[in-house]
Amino acid sequence: MARIAQSSVDQVIATADMIEVVSQYTDLRRAGANYSGRCPFHDERTPSFSVNPVEKLYYCFGCGAGGNLIGFVMAKEGMDFPEAVEYLADRYGIALEYEESSARGDAERRRRERLRRLLEDATRYYERVLWESPAAAAARDYLAGRGLSEEVCRAFRVGYSLPGWERLRDGALAKGFTEQDLLDAGLVLPGKQGRPYDRFRGRIMFPLGDERGRTLGFGARAMGDEQPKYLNSPETSLYHKSEALFGLHDAKAAVHREDRVFVVEGYTDVLALAQAGVAAVVASMGTALTEQQLERLRRLTSTIYLCYDADAAGLGAMQRALTLGRRMGLALHVVRIPEGLDPADYVLSGAGGDGFRRLVDDAQTLLQFHVRLALATHDLDKPDGRARAFARLREVLSEAATPMERDDELRYVADRLQLSAESVRYLLSGGAGPPAAVGGGGRASGPADGPGVALGGAHELEVRFLAGCLSQPQAGRRALEGVDESFFAGAGTRAALRLVKERLAAGAAGDAPPAGGAEAGEGAEAFAEIIVRAGRERFTAVVVEELFLRLQEAQVGRLIARLKVTREDGDTGTQAEELARLEGLRRSLREALRAIPVEDDTRQSRGRVT
Structure with missing residues (x-):
């Protein structure tokens, strides 16, 4: 890319108004020779942000952000240095000069600038037609019938394309543009006999711009039954549908100010909300929210509120957004619009901006919504x-x-x-199969179904119980009589149970513990933790007894949870009786736990697990 001449950079800095640029993002007040306000780079109540309008420098005494005019634009707009200079040059009408430019690079730059001029002319033409042409009366009536004022439509540069086949094309040719220019800008379609014709005819036109407000393409809406209802510009060197967001340029200042953005589906949703005083709003033009669109929004804020319909397309978009948002570090929320209404219908039906803000106050995170x-x-x-x-x-x-x-x-x-939180963790881990039969004494007769991945407190309890069994071999052997894998929620601790039993059996027989190689495999990691804890923590026979009771209580709790989840409709009473028996068993175990004497010198090591 050609380098911008230093003389042009100096001209941009000299011409641009620092206070005007910064005031897009925060309110500034004169404070002596400088201006001050709340920092646009971090949340604060007391203004600590200062701008020197002569030197064109800024500094925040709160967060330390500081720099010059171009650096400010780079930081707030997510631009690199050349983009920031071009942004300011475009804003203040400065023609840039470039150094070390190649003939090809110059040609590409001139080509893009020519297409931008053509698209700007097309935008002005469509605007003029909407408000001045008698042929656009139906379009004006349609917009007014939707409750959209002329003021808001003009603010977003809404226009109208006449029904003729060559109106735009002929006007552009008369201004010196070529048919190839029109094709490259996506404004015409090639005709069968080689003569292009207007792509957009008899439609309301919504310009789709970049962060600088420059038109890149158009979205066009039919007013009647014409199909397709919505027609967008094709992919061009300037316009890429996967990146397009309607209203982004108009929303930028409000997004920076509020540090959040509302994403709606359609153009009229943006217009209606903006008219109601909700300015931080953009449209994704449908529900296919893309990573590129989210990336553009992330340059402005990490807090995004989705205002989609709860239909199949909307739900699909919100599921994709959940995955993308997690990866991109975004805070995503869902604003629930009353069923049967879109945001435009809702605010224009009398709820207004205040009603929409009340919905925002009740918004759920995207995870909560799902x-x-x-x-x-x-x-x-x-x-x-x-x-x-x-x-x-x-x-x-x-x-x-x-x-x-x-x-x-x-x-x-x-x-x-x-259910208990622990039961839900167990069920979500895959242990939601049918309950196993429970015999006398609360001992399960078979292994638990499913992988039963241990979560949180279950793993801690199981490891400490097995460590206690190794630390107190006599109490451990007694507790492990009849205990099988069904007492353990984790695959690792189930495998470690066998290794603990083997070690205790070897100790009882006077044999050496099994060699380390025998302790490899699925339970190796859990068994290593058990060995370490058996040597580090102080266990007594009473502690082992308590841990065993808690292990039984946890196992019975899982059986109760699974029975509740798998309870059949029309049960004759068998399952209800089993549930009542398990509840009684759990009460008995808890009573036994309360009866265990507290040993003051071991209470800390026992670390009751609930």
């Missing part, structure tokens, strides 16, 4: 419905941005299903 949707759209009274709900929840919760966010939603699911 969790609640999974619970609301499955029949939790039926086994297959519960199974599908948990399958969906596993998928959704895997997209949680942080463990804390995931735990919050686990607790919500537990409250909603009236």
Whole structure:
């Protein structure tokens, strides 16, 4: 890329108004020779941001952000140095000169500038037609009928393309543009006999611009039954549909000020919200929200509110956004518009901007939305419905941005299903199969179904119990009589159980412990932890007894949770009786735990696991 001449850079800096540029992002007030305001780079209540309008420098005494005019534009607009200079040159009408330019580079730059001029002329033409041509009366009536004022339509440069086949083309040719220019800009289509004709005819025109407000292409809406209802510019050297966001340039200042952006589906949603005083809004033009669109928004803010319909397309878009947002570090929320309405309908029906803001106050995070949707759209009274709900929840919760966010939603699911959080963790780990039969004494007769990945407290309890068994061999052998893998939720601790039993059996027989090589495999990592803890922590026979009771309580709790989840409709009473028996067994175990004497010198090492 050719380098901008230093003389042009100096001219841009000398011409641009620093206060005018910065005031797009924060309100400034004179403070002596300088201006001050709240910092546009971090949240603050007391102004600590200062601008020197003569030297064209800025500095924040709160966060330390500082630099010159071009650096400010680079930071706020996500531009590199040449882009920032070109942005300011375009804003202040400065023709840039370039050094070390090649003939090819100069030609490409001139070509792009020519297409931009053509698209700007087309935008002005469509605007003029909408407001001045008698043939556009139906379009003006349509917009007014939607509740959209002339003021807001003019602000977003809405226009109208006449129904004729050659109106735009002939006007552009008369101004010196060529048919190839029109084809390259996406404004005409090649005719069968080689004569191009206007691509947009009899449609309301919405210019699609870049961050600098320059038109790159158009979105066009039919007013009647004509198909397609929406028609966009084709891919060109300037316009790329996957990056397009309607209203971005107009929303920038408000997005910076509020540090959030609302994303809607359609053009009229943007116009209606802007008219209602909600300025930080853009349209993705449909629900196919792309990574490129999110990247453009991320340059301005990391907080994004999705205002899509809850139909199949909208839900699909929000699922994609959940995955993309997690990867890109975005905070995504969902604004629930009343069913049957889009944002434009809602604010224009009388709710206005205040009504929309109330919906925003009640917005859910995107993860919360998907969790609640999974619970609301499955029949939790039926086994297959519960199974599908948990399958969906596993998928959704895997997209949680942080463990804390995931735990919050686990607790919500537990409250909603009236289960313990530990039971929900177990069920979401894949242990939601049919309950195993339980024999006398709370001992399960068979291994638990499913992989049963250990989570959180279950793993801690199981490791400490097995470590206690090794530390207190006599109490350990007694506790492990009849204990099998079904008592353990984790695959690692289930495998380690066999190794612990082998070591205790060898010790009872006076043999040496099994060689280290025998302790490789699936349970090796858990077994290593058990060995370390057995040597490091102080266990007593009473501690082992307590841990064994807690192990039984946890196992019974899992059986109760699985039984509740898999309970059949029309049960004759067998399952209800089994549930009552398990509940009674759990009460007995808890009573036994309360009866265990507290040993003051071992309480810390026992570390009660609940």
